[in-house]
Amino acid sequence: MLRLSRLTKAILIAIVGFLLIFMYTPLFVLILNSFNESQISGWPIESFSTKWWVFAKDYQPIRDALLNSVLVATGAMIIASILGTLFAFAMKGFDFFGKSTVNILIVLPIALPGIVSGVAFSNTYSNFLSPAGINLGFFGMIVAHATFCIVMVFNNVFARLRRMNPSLQEASADLGAGLWQTFRLVTFPQFRTSFAAGALLAFALSFDEVVVTIFTAPPGVDTLPLWILKEVGRPNQASVVNVVATVVILLSLIPVYVSQRLARAQEEER
Amino acid sequence: MTQMTQVVAKKQSKPISSYLLRRTKVRLLSILAPPMTWIVGVYIVSLFLLLITAFWNVDPFTSLVSPGFNLENFKMVLTVPAYIATSIRTLLIALAVTAICIFFAVPLGIYMAKIAKPWVRNLLAVAITLPLWAGYLVKIIAMRLVFTEEGFFNWAMAPFGIRGPGFSIPIVILTLTYLWFPYMALPVYTAIRQIPPNLFDASSDMGAKGFTTIYRVVFPLITPAVIAGSVFTFSLSLGDYLAARFTGGATQMIGSIIAQNINLNPPVAAAYSMIPIFFIVIYLMVARRTGSLERM
Numbered sequence: 300m301l302r303l304s305r306l307t308k309a310i311l312i313a314i315v316g317f318l319l320i321f322m323y324t325p326l327f328v329l330i331l332n333s334f335n336e337s338q339i340s341g342w343p344i345e346s347f348s349t350k351w352w353v354f355a356k357d358y359q360p361i362r363d364a365l366l367n368s369v370l371v372a373t374g375a376m377i378i379a380s381i382l383g384t385l386f387a388f389a390m391k392g393f394d395f396f397g398k399s400t401v402n403i404l405i406v407l408p409i410a411l412p413g414i415v416s417g418v419a420f421s422n423t424y425s426n427f428l429s430p431a432g433i434n435l436g437f438f439g440m441i442v443a444h445a446t447f448c449i450v451m452v453f454n455n456v457f458a459r460l461r462r463m464n465p466s467l468q469e470a471s472a473d474l475g476a477g478l479w480q481t482f483r484l485v486t487f488p489q490f491r492t493s494f495a496a497g498a499l500l501a502f503a504l505s506f507d508e509v510v511v512t513i514f515t516a517p518p519g520v521d522t523l524p525l526w527i528l529k530e531v532g533r534p535n536q537a538s539v540v541n542v543v544a545t546v547v548i549l550l551s552l553i554p555v556y557v558s559q560r561l562a563r564a565q566e567e568e569r
Numbered sequence: 570m571t572q573m574t575q576v577v578a579k580k581q582s583k584p585i586s587s588y589l590l591r592r593t594k595v596r597l598l599s600i601l602a603p604p605m606t607w608i609v610g611v612y613i614v615s616l617f618l619l620l621i622t623a624f625w626n627v628d629p630f631t632s633l634v635s636p637g638f639n640l641e642n643f644k645m646v647l648t649v650p651a652y653i654a655t656s657i658r659t660l661l662i663a664l665a666v667t668a669i670c671i672f673f674a675v676p677l678g679i680y681m682a683k684i685a686k687p688w689v690r691n692l693l694a695v696a697i698t699l700p701l702w703a704g705y706l707v708k709i710i711a712m713r714l715v716f717t718e719e720g721f722f723n724w725a726m727a728p729f730g731i732r733g734p735g736f737s738i739p740i741v742i743l744t745l746t747y748l749w750f751p752y753m754a755l756p757v758y759t760a761i762r763q764i765p766p767n768l769f770d771a772s773s774d775m776g777a778k779g780f781t782t783i784y785r786v787v788f789p790l791i792t793p794a795v796i797a798g799s800v801f802t803f804s805l806s807l808g809d810y811l812a813a814r815f816t817g818g819a820t821q822m823i824g825s826i827i828a829q830n831i832n833l834n835p836p837v838a839a840a841y842s843m844i845p846i847f848f849i850v851i852y853l854m855v856a857r858r859t860g861s862l863e864r865m
Contacts, residue, residue: 301683301769303779311680315693318673318750322700325711325747328721332714340714342721382604389601393593401601404608411849412808414824415842418831419615422622426634426835446612449604477586507704509811510824514831524706531710531815541714544707551702 326548333541340538355542364526371437371512371522372505375444379501382445383452384494390453391460408447413510416447421514436517443515444508448501455497459490459565496561503554507547523547623839634835642840652826656844659822662738663806663848666745670753670802671795678758678791679783683769694758701751706811712744713815736818744812749805753798760794761787796856804849 303311332340336348355361386405390398408416420443424435435442467489471481487494509524516525523543530540589596626637646652681693700708713736715721722733734740764787772782810824823845830838 301679301766301779301782302773303684307779308684311676311684314673314676315680318677319696322696322747322750324721325708325715326700326703328714329707329711341717341719342714342724378607382607385600386604389597389604392600393597395597395601401605404605404613408608408612410804412804412824412845414808414810414827415616415619415846416612418827418838418842419612419619421831422619422835422839423615426622427618442611446608449608472586472590475583477583478589479586503702507706509706510808513828524704527706527710528811531706531713540710544704544710547704547707551704555699555702 329541330545330548332538333545335538335541338538340541351538351542355539355546358539360521360526361523361543364521364523367520368506368522368524371440371444372502374438374441375448375505376498376502378441378445379448380452380494380498383449383497383501384456386449386453387456387460390457405450405453409450413508416443417511417514420511424515437520439517440512440515440520440522443511444505447508447511448504451500451504452494452497455493455500456490459493463489492561492564496558496565499554499557499561503551506550619839619842622836623843625836625839627834627836642836643843645837646840646844652841655821655823655826658738658820659807659824659845660848662742662745662822663803665742666749666806667753667799667802669742669746670750671757671799673750674753674757674795674798675761675787675791677754678761679787681758682762682764697751697754697758700747705748708748709744709812709815712740712747712812716740716743716816736816736820738817738820741813741817741820741822744816745806745809748809748812749802752801752805753795756794756798757791760791764790793859796859800853800856803852804845807845807848 328342331344332342333351334347334349335341335344336346336350337344386401390402420439424439428435463486467485468481471485472478476484507524509528512522512525513528516522521529527540527543527547530537589599622634623642624638624640625634625642626639627634677693677697681690685693713720716733716736718735720733726732768786768790769782772786773779777785808824810822810828813820813822813825823841827838827841830841
């Protein structure tokens, strides 16, 4: 046991308490401000009302932005799930020249700052593809998101594959199953929870992404973070932004909950 | 007999599978080709084109880029005082964020792993992880609400006669710390949990007090985790510019300047993008020499 004096313990508890206050005060101030009756956020809140929630519910730009966010995140998730899984299989099952380079390539899109990736994509789209007559538009945003989401699926699936027993696949092949049949009936059921967890992380990452989106979104198209960004750009924070932000906080509880469930399912699988 | 022929027939009916099973290289190629084509074709090519663009010219009147080869953009980025100041400022901000994250992550980790009761520990683990998911922009605008002139901080501190500094570099550092703290806290906590308890017993048997034990036993053992966490806090802070835009007042970071130039003068934006890449590569090389990256 680590024995610490009472004073040291008190200091530690004080630091932890301070950290919790530091981490949660801003979120509470934000959530409470979503019920601020005044149009402009502030503190202390003079009077509370749900009017901005009612307003946000039927406000078309918010609905459009939410739909765009879901579309982009879904597209990025699907592409990243396929590519990330393929990467995981290649890195697990084979030894080849340049393997460590491939590893770096997978991590690179998330390791480099978003601004660099965003500028790189934007530069390619507007200074190279556009002059050549190719306009990716909405799809360009999905391409960029998918690229940095690959690593999420890869990490999860790869970690699971490493613990898997390869003889099951061999047995399946010996019994006459084709590669696809083995994958479908033997391999996939073994890593599907990790696959789902990775896909979920990819979705969440894309849904939350701002910087790369700023540089790759076609004109006039807003995702939810982009909409928030535009509204906050004005001098004072409008209370309706806090409603949307509160919804984002609430939505973020879904992946936390699901990933906990998936982690438990993974424990049971073992 | 009929069963036998059936089996044989079935086996022969999978020519692709049998072919692929025998040829590892073809199999590897067919698995690796699609994702590699994507990463290289989409991302690496884009980065390469960015590097090329950094040597191009821009028409000052139409803002159209034209191919060429000049080193003016790089020269500008490396000699104009405002650009140099911004690079240094960003570097210092990223280092400050990293230092603050370490300063708080270590006591938190020690408390969680070695002192707190199990239920407190689990609660804290969730409490630390939750804000990680709460949305990047959400956290920035939440900080903005707290530290604005008529905000929560000034209201709460008014009885003590304290006023916040307003949107400025200290608040940017605080916001970035808020954003990236979990990336430091979680690996440090995991590392402290993995320290076997008998090391503490041995240390105290040999007469070390709690503080000495933390300094001489805990610190060396968690250094790799601290470095791994610092890679995140450092590089994420280095590339950020929205925290500066919304909580920094007039504070500019490397990202701010890149973002301003991407439409007006793409070659300068491209050249300036190489600065954060350079800083991060240096940081990674230093971190690698300590041998802590293998554990990431």
